[in-house]
Amino acid sequence: xxxxxxxxxxxxxxxxxxxxxxxxxxxxxxxxxxxxxxxxxxxxxxxxxxxxxxxxxxxxxxxxxxxxxxxxxxxxxxxxxxxxxxxxxxxxxxxxxxxxxxxxxxxxxxxxxxxxxxxxxxxxxxxxxxxxxxxxxxxxxxxxxxxxxxxxxxxxxxxxxxxxxxxxxxxxxxxxxxxxxxxxxxxxxxxxxxxxxxxxxxxxxxxxxxxxxxxxxxxxxxxxxxxxxxxxxxxxxxxxxx
Amino acid sequence: xxxxxxxxxxxxxxxxxxxxxxxxxxxxxxxxxxxxxxxxxxxxxxxxxxxxxxxxxxxxxxxxxxxxxxxxxxxxxxxxxxxxxxxxxxxxxxxxxxxxxxxxxxxxxxxxxxxxxxxxxxxxxxxxxxxxxxxxxxxxxxxxxxxxxxxxxxxxxxxxxxxxxxxxxxxxxxxxxxxxxxxxxxxxxxxxxxxxxxxxxxxxxxxxxxxxxxxxxxxxxxxxxxxxxxxxxxxxxxxxxxxxxxxxxxxxxxxxxxxxxxxxxxxxxxxxxxxxxxxxxxxxxxxxxxxxxxxxxxxxxxxxxxxxxxxxxxxxxxxxxxxxxxxxxxxxxxx
Numbered sequence: 001x002x003x004x005x006x007x008x009x010x011x012x013x014x015x016x017x018x019x020x021x022x023x024x025x026x027x028x029x030x031x032x033x034x035x036x037x038x039x040x041x042x043x044x045x046x047x048x049x050x051x052x053x054x055x056x057x058x059x060x061x062x063x064x065x066x067x068x069x070x071x072x073x074x075x076x077x078x079x080x081x082x083x084x085x086x087x088x089x090x091x092x093x094x095x096x097x098x099x100x101x102x103x104x105x106x107x108x109x110x111x112x113x114x115x116x117x118x119x120x121x122x123x124x125x126x127x128x129x130x131x132x133x134x135x136x137x138x139x140x141x142x143x144x145x146x147x148x149x150x151x152x153x154x155x156x157x158x159x160x161x162x163x164x165x166x167x168x169x170x171x172x173x174x175x176x177x178x179x180x181x182x183x184x185x186x187x188x189x190x191x192x193x194x195x196x197x198x199x200x201x202x203x204x205x206x207x208x209x210x211x212x213x214x215x216x217x218x219x220x221x222x223x224x225x226x227x228x229x230x231x232x233x234x235x236x237x238x239x240x241x242x
Numbered sequence: 243x244x245x246x247x248x249x250x251x252x253x254x255x256x257x258x259x260x261x262x263x264x265x266x267x268x269x270x271x272x273x274x275x276x277x278x279x280x281x282x283x284x285x286x287x288x289x290x291x292x293x294x295x296x297x298x299x300x301x302x303x304x305x306x307x308x309x310x311x312x313x314x315x316x317x318x319x320x321x322x323x324x325x326x327x328x329x330x331x332x333x334x335x336x337x338x339x340x341x342x343x344x345x346x347x348x349x350x351x352x353x354x355x356x357x358x359x360x361x362x363x364x365x366x367x368x369x370x371x372x373x374x375x376x377x378x379x380x381x382x383x384x385x386x387x388x389x390x391x392x393x394x395x396x397x398x399x400x401x402x403x404x405x406x407x408x409x410x411x412x413x414x415x416x417x418x419x420x421x422x423x424x425x426x427x428x429x430x431x432x433x434x435x436x437x438x439x440x441x442x443x444x445x446x447x448x449x450x451x452x453x454x455x456x457x458x459x460x461x462x463x464x465x466x467x468x469x470x471x472x473x474x475x476x477x478x479x480x481x482x483x484x485x486x487x488x489x490x491x492x493x494x495x496x497x498x499x500x501x502x503x504x505x506x507x508x509x510x511x512x513x514x515x516x517x518x519x520x521x522x523x524x525x526x527x528x529x530x531x532x533x534x535x536x537x538x539x540x541x542x543x544x545x546x547x548x549x550x551x552x553x554x555x556x557x558x559x560x561x562x563x564x565x566x567x568x569x570x571x572x573x574x575x576x577x
Binding site: 056057058077078079082083087088090094095096097098099103106107108109110115118154158 | 450453454456457460461463464465466467468469470471472574
């Protein structure tokens with residue numbers, strides 16, 4: 001069922017990105033619903049991370065539109081997209097290893113609030129993900145899971161409306177994952193839109209309200225978790241023809 | 243720490259001990275060392291002067307290391323920016339006299355004008371010439387800065403000729419004891435260099451913009467997705483580097499003569515320092531600068547005809563550090 005314009009957080013239209021002869025994203029159109037947790041899945045090399053990179057400006061698309069609040073974001077620099085309220089995390093965490101946890105939080109730019117409030121927000125978010133005890137620890141000394149939490153909480157510094165999480169479950173132990181998912185749901189309850197790229201199907205099927213499936217750079221299916229689980233094309237994409 | 247890491251740092255430390263012992267060995271060999279009170283006092287004076295000179299070297303080394311650390315740009319025009327700072331100081335020093343007013347503008351005061359000017363020049367160079375090539379092959383920005391350096395030398399020569407200029411400023415000596423003395427201008431330069439370097443260090447540590455510069459240095463891609471406009475950070479960084487170089491130029495100008503060609507010498511000095519201290523590392527640059535200042539003075543003092551050999555110190559330290567421990571004393575491991 002097509003979504004009404006007001007129900008769409010991010011409207012991706014006919015997105016293309018080629019790397020030499022490889023069509024990483026080949027005419028992909030996706031409509032991410034507002035205020036929901038969406039999942040973007042697909043076999044390895046299907047173009048999920050490239051799509052994330054295109055949405056956040058890390059890579060510029062060859063063609064296509066990325067509409068956000070009526071504005072086309074395609075080709076904008078990452079810092080501009082970030083300042084419009086879209087943040088992301090990476091598949092392999094990217095934090096500043098030679099800065100403390102607190103400095104990592106404060107390194108976020110483009111905030112239009114006074115320094116005192118920035119620091120207060122950083123403290124609150126560190127508390128939100130239980131990193132307060134590691135406030136003055138260097139990023140490089142944190143465990144991988146803690147780095148993921150740091151990256152996640154740093155992405156929330158601007159109070160973004162749209163959060164893109166690239167494989168949040170990868171390399172995170174179960175206890176921490178439960179914690180992380182709890183935070184993600186809390187954010188959704190606050191009205192934020194969340195898009196997750198993930199290989200862990202338990203996470204996708206149990207926590208996403210809408211799922212998009214990509215293969216060879218195109219969207220092959222979209223729907224509710226149970227619809228996706230029953231979709232023949234999706235099963236073929238993952239397991240091959242039977 | 244890995245075993246090879248420990249080995250390389252010990253090797254570098256060993257080399258530095260050897261480097262410092264060498265002037266003494268040459269002195270013993272050539273009978274220019276005397277074990278009397280006067281000689282020891284002279285040695286103390288020389289070492290102290292070296293330390294003071296190192297402080298000034300730190301000014302431009304810090305600028306160079308900042309530019310490299312943030313953008314991976316090898317700025318071979320850095321020495322020319324130092325000389326430009328010296329000329330700006332000289333112009334402002336003499337300006338009132340040219341206008342028929344019988345006063346001199348204090349060189350330190352002239353920084354109020356020369357530093358913002360140098361900042362704007364650096365900012366403009368980055369915006370117009372370097373922003374487009376940062377992040378690509380390292381050779382491209384290097385060649386661009388090489389071109390900028392040559393252009394600066396020629397412009398300065400065209401305006402001021404190749405004559406040497408000096409600024410007579412506080413030539414008296416401060417006597418610490420009856421026989422240990424150090425030039426007042428050197429002490430002032432050192433104090434100023436210390437003040438400016440520390441201000442920059444604190445700015446990088448504490449200020450939001452400073453944090454953004456450090457963040458960009460650590461990972462420009464992440465900085466961008468955290469809302470940092472890295473291109474404006476690049477412009478500010480180059481501006482800051484140029485201003486630091488110009489500040490170094492002012493401090494150099496009140497101690498030594500300079501002409502448009504002097505820049506190369508300071509480029510080499512700055513490179514030797516940041517290679518020894520570790521490219522991109524602020525504290526490394528400070529330590530490297532002090533070490534080079536001292537060793538240069540020791541050579542000039544103990545090696546016969548040593549003044550002519552001083553430049554070897556910079557080249558020698560640079561080459562040997564690259565061979566023994568390419569990342570220097572405190573630089574991050576590359577690759």
